[in-house]
Amino acid sequence: MIVAERKPLGEIVEMIAQLHKVTVIGCRSCVAICLAGGEKEVKMLISALKLKNRKEGRKQEFDGFVLERQCEKEWVKEVDDKILASDVILSMSCSLGAQTIADMYPEKVVVPGLNTAMFGVPEEQGMWSEKCLGCGDCIIHTTGGICPIARCAKSMLNGPCGGSSDGHCEVNLDIECAWYAIHERLKLQGRLDLLEAVRPPKDWTPSHSGGRRIIVREDAKLTQHQKRGKEAVI
Amino acid sequence: MKRRIQVVICRVCSGAANVLDVEKLLRVANEAPYVGSAIAVNYACNAKTIAQIVEEAKSREVDRMLIIPCSKSDVSPALFQAYKKKAKINEFLMETVDLVGEIVLPHRDNPARAQAKAESKLLAAITRMAMLEPLQKSSEKMRTKNVVIIGAGVAGVEAARQATQAGMHTILIEKSDKEVKAPGVVMPKTRLVSAKGHAGNFILTIEAGEKRETLECAAVVIASGGDWSDAKGPLVQACGAKPLYRLVQEIGEGIISREGVVIVDTPDPKADITSAQDFAWEDAIQSAIEIRKKSPETEVYLLFQEMRALGLDELSYRDAADLGVRFVRYDKKRPPHADPKDKSKIVVIDSVQGQTLSIPYGGVYYASIAPNPDNVSISEALRIPMTESGGLRRGSMQKGPIATPRPGVLVCGSAQFPRSENISRLEGRAAGALAAQLVSTGIVEFGGSVAEVTPDKCSACLTCVRTCPFEAPFIGNAGKAEIQLQLCQGCGMCVGICPSKAIELHNYTDDQLSTETASYIGGDF
Numbered sequence A: 001m002i003v004a005e006r007k008p009l010g011e012i013v014e015m016i017a018q019l020h021k022v023t024v025i026g027c028r029s030c031v032a033i034c035l036a037g038g039e040k041e042v043k044m045l046i047s048a049l050k051l052k053n054r055k056e057g058r059k060q061e062f063d064g065f066v067l068e069r070q071c072e073k074e075w076v077k078e079v080d081d082k083i084l085a086s087d088v089i090l091s092m093s094c095s096l097g098a099q100t101i102a103d104m105y106p107e108k109v110v111v112p113g114l115n116t117a118m119f120g121v122p123e124e125q126g127m128w129s130e131k132c133l134g135c136g137d138c139i140i141h142t143t144g145g146i147c148p149i150a151r152c153a154k155s156m157l158n159g160p161c162g163g164s165s166d167g168h169c170e171v172n173l174d175i176e177c178a179w180y181a182i183h184e185r186l187k188l189q190g191r192l193d194l195l196e197a198v199r200p201p202k203d204w205t206p207s208h209s210g211g212r213r214i215i216v217r218e219d220a221k222l223t224q225h226q227k228r229g230k231e232a233v234i
Numbered sequence B: 001m002k003r004r005i006q007v008v009i010c011r012v013c014s015g016a017a018n019v020l021d022v023e024k025l026l027r028v029a030n031e032a033p034y035v036g037s038a039i040a041v042n043y044a045c046n047a048k049t050i051a052q053i054v055e056e057a058k059s060r061e062v063d064r065m066l067i068i069p070c071s072k073s074d075v076s077p078a079l080f081q082a083y084k085k086k087a088k089i090n091e092f093l094m095e096t097v098d099l100v101g102e103i104v105l106p107h108r109d110n111p112a113r114a115q116a117k118a119e120s121k122l123l124a125a126i127t128r129m130a131m132l133e134p135l136q137k138s139s140e141k142m143r144t145k146n147v148v149i150i151g152a153g154v155a156g157v158e159a160a161r162q163a164t165q166a167g168m169h170t171i172l173i174e175k176s177d178k179e180v181k182a183p184g185v186v187m188p189k190t191r192l193v194s195a196k197g198h199a200g201n202f203i204l205t206i207e208a209g210e211k212r213e214t215l216e217c218a219a220v221v222i223a224s225g226g227d228w229s230d231a232k233g234p235l236v237q238a239c240g241a242k243p244l245y246r247l248v249q250e251i252g253e254g255i256i257s258r259e260g261v262v263i264v265d266t267p268d269p270k271a272d273i274t275s276a277q278d279f280a281w282e283d284a285i286q287s288a289i290e291i292r293k294k295s296p297e298t299e300v301y302l303l304f305q306e307m308r309a310l311g312l313d314e315l316s317y318r319d320a321a322d323l324g325v326r327f328v329r330y331d332k333k334r335p336p337h338a339d340p341k342d343k344s345k346i347v348v349i350d351s352v353q354g355q356t357l358s359i360p361y362g363g364v365y366y367a368s369i370a371p372n373p374d375n376v377s378i379s380e381a382l383r384i385p386m387t388e389s390g391g392l393r394r395g396s397m398q399k400g401p402i403a404t405p406r407p408g409v410l411v412c413g414s415a416q417f418p419r420s421e422n423i424s425r426l427e428g429r430a431a432g433a434l435a436a437q438l439v440s441t442g443i444v445e446f447g448g449s450v451a452e453v454t455p456d457k458c459s460a461c462l463t464c465v466r467t468c469p470f471e472a473p474f475i476g477n478a479g480k481a482e483i484q485l486q487l488c489q490g491c492g493m494c495v496g497i498c499p500s501k502a503i504e505l506h507n508y509t510d511d512q513l514s515t516e517t518a519s520y521i522g523g524d525f
């Protein structure tokens, strides 16, 4: 899932202090589940902002709610009137949700309440770790199901580097060395031979290096005709 | 629903030391909305007073009661149960407010401040009271009167005796094949594998040899004891240190060394010590006393980092000191060790006096008992949290010293940390009696002020499932969280953490809590 973290309160206040009607919009998807932008966080943030305003003698109006998925126009449309009535949208979703609203309402100020951090998994309650960088060309079938692009600090393809010691990474001794883990995993599977071959440099064009990525599924796209029909129904 | 509140202030307690103006509090209460009657009584805890309060409640037709007695901790909850029953008030529509502990005592030097605070607290409590909903509990019949006891040590056997005396069927499971003299069924070479269900109706899976079977029971008593096998450490190698129970045996057999006895907390004195409770200090001190009595020429030293004797055993410090037992505190950075020049002596630096002592000894004993390694599997099966040192954790003090955080499961003896034989026996008895008390009603009650999920809001994130200490929430067939009423203890942890605000605790809803708080601080927040 997409893992995010709330921005510090001071930073949020700075972004919105000059605007009067603030609408805080959370999301019930990934960021709710990673405890960053669900209904609870929305309510808590509003309370914190109100308290801070009271302390600092500022007057603002707040409204807050969550959308099923903020990155989809249809869900955003449902709160059209509320968005139009506000001076600023404080988005408590990942940046995708915030940008969806910003693109739909170009005249509105949209500010992010969260820092979108990574694709991660909940390792245990209250702890998430990064496991994928979205490189667009997955190779984990050759690395024992462990992604070296995301989990090795140097994204090495032929690891480990000389800084691997006792299974730890030299960049930060608190993180594991991905290549050590890959070695152990492949040893367990009796597939160490996979490490014999030298991996050639990766083609990074399916990743961000090729520019902003757009994925199209021709078979799923609606035809002009269908689209028109739909508009007629609506 | 009427939503008419009766406010009862105990004049003796709340008016203590003339800090609060009780008459003024009464006026404030009477002017508040929803208050049907506000009275002050002398000694709210007295039977005659209760009768008077109940009369008043009936005649004023109130349906809820706010009682302001003395500091809550001093008054038995059972007493207030009596109010509810007699005045026919739903048990969730009666609350108490502690003005004495929270306001009178801390602010006794400033009566004006105390009065202002008491008034706003009273109003906040009235606001809350008016919002409460009557809740009903559900109940379930127990299918059996079985009490399963894990471990046939001193505590386990005692628990079996006590529970059988009270008419329960006890099943004592013991992992070894030692001979056990206990009433009820004894199952040797048996261990607990897993547990399902809840207080009143547990289903345990046990394993005897290769055979697995299930066992129904209403309550479980854990008496797994400590690990009595010999420990390792420098003092074992250098001085032949032995576990304390061997000293107890030797004293019993009349074997007492004249060269001196040293009792040290652990055979590895450099190691970190988590808590003084991890040592059998009660037994150590008793043994020291007996040695001095039986063989006055034997010098006895107790070497420790932290020492704690529980309860009445505290008195034995003085007895031991009077008999000449030497207490020496050391620092783990300078641990006691065998004298390199003369192995028949232990060198220790008294960290209080800075003095170096060289103690000749005939025997060295250690007071540590390792936790039972089986605690891990017991903890997993019955879902009892463990202590840092590997014992099974008891519940909060309010639940009593024998209770675990899990209803229907009791723990006694050295399962948490070493207990002397006497205390183990006492605790075993207490656990047996409490199990019997629980089971004898034949009915388990649950529900009331518990958590409930609004399925539409739930995002099935599993947070509640992971968080609940009692494993009450689960994701049901509809793909949304549900809460198993029988397991929910109403602790509110899932409510607090649910990111989608999908869970509410009855009578502690956001609305109720924030309106109460807003009333207290005067305004919105």
Ligand code: SF4
Pocket: B453, B457, B458, B459, B460, B461, B462, B463, B464, B465, B473, B480, B481, B497, B498, B499, B500, B501, B502, B503
């Ligand atoms: S924590 Fe809340 S949202 Fe998550 S599963 Fe439980 S009830 Fe549903």
Ligand code: SF4
Pocket: B450, B451, B467, B468, B469, B470, B471, B472, B473, B483, B487, B488, B489, B490, B491, B492, B493, B494, B495, B505
């Ligand atoms: S209120 Fe407490 S016991 Fe009940 S389901 Fe929630 S976390 Fe579990």
